[in-house]
Amino acid sequence: MNTTQQSNEVYSENGIVYPSKVMLDLAKLKKVYPTPKGDYVVLEDLNLQILKEEFVTIIGHSGCGKTTMLSMIAGLNPISGGNISVLGNPVKGPGPDRGVIFQSPSLMPWMTALQNVLLGVNQVFPHATKGQRQDIAKYYLHKVGLEDAFHKKASELSQGMQQRVGIARAFAIKPKVLLLDEPFGMLDSLTRGELQDILIEIWNKEKITAVMITHDVDEAIFLADRVVMMTSGPKAKIGDILSIDFERPRTRKSVLENDDYYTYRKHLIDFLEH
């Protein structure tokens, strides 16, 4: 096993000893799509370790396999080779320990905002009382600023508000890992900024390990502890990793005023342009 992250504390499960701080471990990950012209290798020999309570953003060119990687972590896409483990347990399929915020809000349009969040909450907390589950759902809807829209149908909400429900739904099931697939890609820049603030505010409180795909360099720096850059496909792998050493909690203003910001930005843009 890859043990680059040395640690004195150890976490053991199923008799295997793991470095304690690692939440998500991708080892020699491979994805192959068979095509009539032969196999198309999307990802090959991809190694990445993500620590507990870490926020990682993934940046790379379109079609390099970022979404493929994320959906493999989510368990929605089968693994062709290598393995993925969460706290040492190999991923065998989708599950609520890995919450996903999709690019499109993917709410059930016939349900209200509250019902959409409850759909997950009911599943994850089957032994809680109805009132407790309602409270959890309402708490997170409140957190994303939708306290006035509990009973609005999802189809009546704007794209931005729908994605807020998406965020509430993902946090409300208390996942170990949060996977975000370009969640703000379809929004205008003003709404995007608002939602980034909401996301980071909840995250500061919950500290759920987060992996987020983005195309937006500024978003990547603002949100992340580390920015992972992926090489272009086919056979994409990790190209470079940039640690963002800004203190948390961050504000947009303090980040923009920091001189390192422009160094980070240049580093990322240089990577993407080559």
Place this chain on the structure above:
Amino acid sequence: MEQEMVLKKEKSMSTNFKQILAKLTPSIKKDGIMKSLKNTGITLLSILLFLGLWHMGSKALYNKEADYKIEKALTERGEEAAAAERACIASGDSSCQPNTLPSPSQVWASLKSLVADHHVISADKAAFAEKMAATNEKMIAAGKDPIVYTGRASFIDIVLTSIKTVFAGFLLALLIAVPIGIIIGLSPSLRSAFNWFIQIFKPVSPVVWYLLVFMIVKTLYIGDSSDNAFVISFISVGFCAMWATLVNTAMGVASVDKDYINVAKVLKLGTFQKVFKVILPSSLPLIFTGLRITLSVAWMVLIAIELLAQSQGLGLFVWEEFQNGANDSNAKIIVAMFVIGIIGFLLDRLMLAVQNMVSFNKNEMA
């Protein structure tokens, strides 16, 4: 003069009808009163034009038929007979009227006579029930079947029988097609297993369905003297009409947005929850589109099937009037035609309203 009166009446009736329609159509955008007035005007004008053309057409056909009759009398029986025939036609005597496409006023008169006839029959029925009340009470007390009115059915009764049949058939189609559609929609292998069956039976004509149902029901009802025309006709209607719902339900269930399925997978919803909370609600709009087609098909094939099954509905009414060949038979057939058309239209509006109610994506609806 009388003609004008009739036209006026029809005009006022059509405006009433439009008002009812406006109530049934939920989403008429208020682009200003002028526009809707203009639209109403155009509709009225087209109705008048239609009535005018119909009137002229029937007049021309009437004259042609009258000329032919006189000509025939002349060649076969001589001039005297021809003159008598001419006088007879001119006098309006029902024994020698040309039998052709009836004019709008004749149809209107027929409608009135059918309604009057309904009142007569209803009064008859009420009188009969009153007369039999005491006797029937005794018969029920003695454990026997009460004596029921077995006289001629009125036009309104006939229409009601047809509506009853079509709804029974529709319900049958719904109960068969929706569950099967869901099951085959969920499983690709069942879908391919059922596909040949659907493809082969979908285009089968209502007449053949009737014969098939007749073969089965006749055997099942052996020794039972009760009238099974109703049963045969509604089952045939159901079988004929259910295919659109079956195909649409299967398609709706099979083509649920992949995002919703992914959400269900991530949340690890059980099969029951997945079907009832995600798959079914998301395919409801397509299911209801199917049901709407099913209802309109059911109403369309009903006429043919009632005719074959000798069920006391509009189909049989039309056929009997045609066979009857009485002076106002043709006009009654046209009345039935309009009634069939209008009811079909109203049924479609009803389904559209239900469909709009269950559709969650309002802007996707046409």
